[in-house]
Amino acid sequence: MSYIDNILFVVVLALGFGYFAFNVKKLIRNIKLGHNVDRFDNPGERWSNMAVIALGQSKMVRKPVMGILHIIVYVGFVLINVELLEIIIDGIFGTHRLFSFMGGFYNFIIGFFEILAFGVIAAVTIFWVRRNSIKLKRFVHSDLKGWPKSDANYILYFESILMVFFLTMNAADAHLQSVGAHHYAQAGSFPVSCFISPLFDGMSEGTVMIIERAAWWLHIVGIMIFMNYLYFSKHLHILLAFPNTYFANLKPKGKFVNLESVTNEVKLMMDPNADPFAAAPPAAEGEVIAKFGASDVQDLNWVQLMNAYTCTECGRCTEACPANITGKKLSPRNIMMKTRDRLEEVGKNIDKNKGTFVDDGKALLNDYITPEELWACTTCNGCVEACPVSIDPLSIIMDMRRYLVMEQSAAPVELNGMMTNIENNGAPWQYSQMDRLNWKDEA
Template structure:
């Protein structure tokens, strides 16, 4: 009973901490402005199943796709066994589902093959990051912590899968010693570890119990580490892809207040609806972004696919779409911490613009949408970039001189070019 009580306390504590952290994340996301992403539910479900569950956008790079699929499916499916572990821990049973007979043997065998695939995938990922040094895993935004975070997760998964296989191996050897004719479970991978284990039954029980506790506590710690890690995308990839922007790429949003003003200028009889002017044109800080932009920031996997295809970054410009998302998340977390401390957010003299994201980065963007196309979980850095540009132009009137020249030409000539409207058709002369 002591073991069951300890297990119940650990489980309830872990669930309470997960709930606490989840509430903070939801609170931070709700700092954003409302936006409607409830249309076309059928299309949204298909998008989520294809992109998040089916990993369709990962397939553009076949080797990482296969490795990630092994790790992703292996880790998720293996933890289905968590249900049995929780029941065993609370009820004091051992392999509570063993009554399923042949089906149970098949499940354990599949879990072991998946555990091996997770182990191999994580080892290869560690080699790619720390020995091969794949270029997209580095950059100015990839400081020591993001790189350490990625390695910690990979090492944790290796440790959890090793504990899982060692637990099964010790249990299997005990069963062979006690009742060799009636084995519960099938152990194709862990059976290879039998020569490494001691023969003493008491030692085997210690190993089996130690690995059991390490595995379950490790998974619970892992769940509570996610909110502080880029691996939060394991959970948020599904809602993020469901709430994807279904409009054609490159179709920008118009501000209603501006649209009504333009219509009134073109048609003096047009009566714009009575509505409050927006508090701010464009985006200066995270509270000017939408909740979907903030969900994007939390979902960012820091994989660098966006930055690796960004033409501005490739040609040496300062812009990195991955940094845009990481900076947005960092600022959101900073604001959230101030709310936790003071009960509400008060101006702290900082903003997303300038303090986190520089103007040079924003104006380097070509708005080509390569980053949104490359993202494996449908994150849209371009939306944040364009709305911050909107603030610079409409609130501060600080567009680059080349754009100001274009604006003046449009205002005076009705075209981006410097010649008058009357001269537009001069090219026909002599034809």
């Protein structure tokens, strides 16, 4: 019977990690739909950013209370799952608390994990109250209606239940140790679950063993389910926060990125030896003519697409957005959520058509994000600065604006007038270049 348990455990692991690998492969495929951008420079600064922002949670603690609670959940959930290694080995080989040979250190680790588990449950409860009872503005925003709101709550329930299974497993284990049950040797310290153990007093040894085994199985199966749920959830940032902060833009905020094609054209115009009447060289066979800006997810770069998957939907960007504060339609959080939704739709299209994208008559621009949202942006970089995992909604907004201006000539009337004046008069104002210095005579 023991071998059947071990085989079943291996099957559960294979299914869990296999489906996880399948989703990771699909995730990487979708991110690679974006065009290339070089983010491998300055590795020292990039590693530092990842350590401080992703691992050190430096931007989270700008709001100290919630930042500390988030760190408790983050650290607790990650560290407690270190015991997953022991569970996996025990499950495969039929052992029990294999690492207990470490003695006092093992007792300390298990006790520390229990305190963290209690901290996770307490923090998650506070988060649930903030989202569902107090209803803070950034959590009741129109962005979070429907699935996004439910998803956030599902994550809180998941984390709480997994911690309860962990503590129940330990409490039953501690009880069985105290009564000298077979192969339940003295191991571990249980500062939290010791308060649960008295519930098992009076129960038969066999019943408590069933409870301990059930909690053990539910804990490991729950972790497998949670791990595979991440792909469909905003909590994908648990995995992507690290690469996202590493590959973040290191250039000064607000620095405009020039298109290489436009730069080359300007250089050609300034070359005295160039023939101004020469036709552009024909495109090579199979060459795709690049757009000016972006109208769909394939026109964005791979870092921007990774940004979309990394979004935690916390709303700090929207909370900091002056356009949104004044009632404009723009929400940087929604820009990222819509980009991810469109990217998922494109990915499903590719899956359905055996690896090839078939035009579905839709695009990120207009079908998901409206020009009204794009032109409401003040380009202040408030959203970029506020994001706890270095997401850059502004870069997507600017690329889509560029498409509207350069591909569709669809800029607002005021902006078109300014650009016309610059082209004709060398200044944003509508007067002759000969009159540009008249202001000095008015002093």
